[in-house]
Amino acid sequence: MNTADFPCAATTPAGALAGIKVLDLSRVLAGPWCTQMLADLGADVVKVERPGVGDDTRHWGPPFLQDVDGNDTDQASYFTACNRNKRSITIDMAHPEGQALLRRMAQQADVLVENFKVGGLQQYGLDVDSLQALNPRLIYCSITGFGQDGPYAERAGYDLMVQALCGLMSITGHADAQPGGGPLRVGVAVIDIFTGLYASNAILAALQARHTTGLGQHIDMALLDVGMATLANQAAGFLATGQAPGRGGNIHPSLAPYQDFRSSDGNVLLAIGNDGQFARFCAAIGQPQWAQDARFASNTARVRHRAALLELLVPVMQTRTTAEWVALLEDKAVPCGPINTIAQAFDDPQVQARGLRINLPRYAGDGIAQVAGVANPMRLSATPVRYRSAPPALGQHTDEVLQEWGLDAAQRAQLRATGAIGA
Structure with missing residues (x-):
């Protein structure tokens, strides 16, 4: 299938999550990966970013996106890996009117995803208790390094730290006695990505449960929990024998050759x-x-x-x-x-036949004609993934979204004048 066949096909059926509103307060990778899954499945995901700055990964480069003349822009490609099909708005949650606006939006949302430190949103009145008091149907997903309780709950958590702490690095790489031996991180932030996938699964389960109970719930996702869970057969082997596995390079511990x-x-x-x-x-x-x-x-x-x-x-x-x-x-x-290599992988005839590279047109007026990405691997026959939009420019949809969510031009102008929302 040609990549040009994918984006924005008007005749494609509505996604499985059409009608679900997601307020995305997350940044970097685990949270945005979760919300991109929901967006790909048809949810309306509104990404809330800090005015003038945005998601940290907008600046994690090189590499950077290129403009139509082939020159580097100031927008890192990292951001594009996990933010397609979303709309970006800029709200200052440190501003009292910005907080009030987010509370108003949370009353209309089905799902809220955040990855602040434990208790970090309480000072803004955006914690789970405050928002579920306003909207009992709200599904509130918190993603942290170590969870909402336990001795490490207050610590910041990053993928590399968790790969080390959960033991993944101890089984990745060549053995110490071999050339180049020693612990290695996996070449992609796999704990973040798996956390995003587990979180999206938990949200889907909570949406289904809400059909019965009428109520939302709090989802507590921790990178450490996910890291331990994804040790899979290696953890099972240790639990069965008490013997911790070591590094064996590319050799499988239970299969040969x-x-x-x-x-x-x-x-x-x-x-x-x-x-x-x-x-x-x-x-x-x-x-x-x-x-x-x-x-x-x-x-x-x-x-x-x-x-x-x-x-x-x-x-x-x-x-x-x-x-x-x-x-x-x-x-x-x-x-x-x-x-x-990754270049060879994209040239592989099976990868090309499956249309795994997609090209999404960009309409932000920032000189970037299109953004290339990797197709979502979920193939649903009746409600397929749709590629509605490229990863957005910072604040690209602020007026559009706030108008849809009930704020007229005068209200938006007032919020902009006070600095509660971005220019």
């Missing part, structure tokens, strides 16, 4: 997950007896005799190019593939 190898011209991955795949692999390379060897006949045996298996495999894998390995194995249902 399931790792990268040197090919004759680079690197190639084998991801063999069962005994049938291993037998087909052995036949393809002219070594069918390996699948009958007691050391390698089952996955458990291969894991236990990994060193002996690798002693045989490493020289064999260097006899073909990466492309030759892929060509040899792909019709034999043996998972095998290259290790792409």
Whole structure:
């Protein structure tokens, strides 16, 4: 599917969350990732930003967006990763009239998402108790580093800190004894992203519960909780045995062979997950007896005799190019593939066929013609994701949104004159 087919198709059915109003007080990544999911599904997400400054990630560059002449602007590309399909308004929540305006908007909202420190919004009258007293149907989602209670509740939390604290870095990277060994962070802020996904799931559950109860609820999301949860099989293994796993590079602790190898011209991955795949692999390379060897006949045996298996495999894998390995194995249902750069990934024919790059036109009048992004992977047949708008310029929709939410031109002018809303 061509990327040009995606954006703003007028004939596309309304999204699954059409009619849901979301007040987005979050910034950086976890909260905005959550609200982008809701926006992609059709919710009207109003992103509230600080006048003149905006979300921190607007300034996290380089890299920066380029204008129509190919010159860098002052707008970082980071912001665009998690803010499409939203409308940006600028309100000063430190201003009493800005606080009153946000309380008024919260009375009309279905969902509010915030990622301030615990108790940080209480001074503004924007905490969960204050707003749910005004709107009992409000679903209020708080995202923090460590949750609303516990000894670390007052601490600020960042993805890197949580990757370290939850143990993720202890299982990421090469072992200490190997070249380049030592703990590593994952190359993307995965705890933030997973927190956004868990938060959006929790909000959907709360919306469904509201159909029955008529009431909203408070959602307490913590990066640390998510970090522990996403340890998945590694946490399960520790809980079962009491033995903490270590770093093994690209080797899978429970599968073999399931790792990268040197090919004759680079690197190639084998991801063999069962005994049938291993037998087909052995036949393809002219070594069918390996699948009958007691050391390698089952996955458990291969894991236990990994060193002996690798002693045989490493020289064999260097006899073909990466492309030759892929060509040899792909019709034999043996998972095998290259290790792409991001540029190579976007050039991959399957990535292109799935339309995973999207180009969204920008109408902010700031010299940026369009913003490229990555498609949402959720494919709903009846209520598909729609790409209505590019990530907004700071305050681009202030007048539009406030008019829709009940403020006339005179009221907006008065708020602007006092500094409660941005110019």
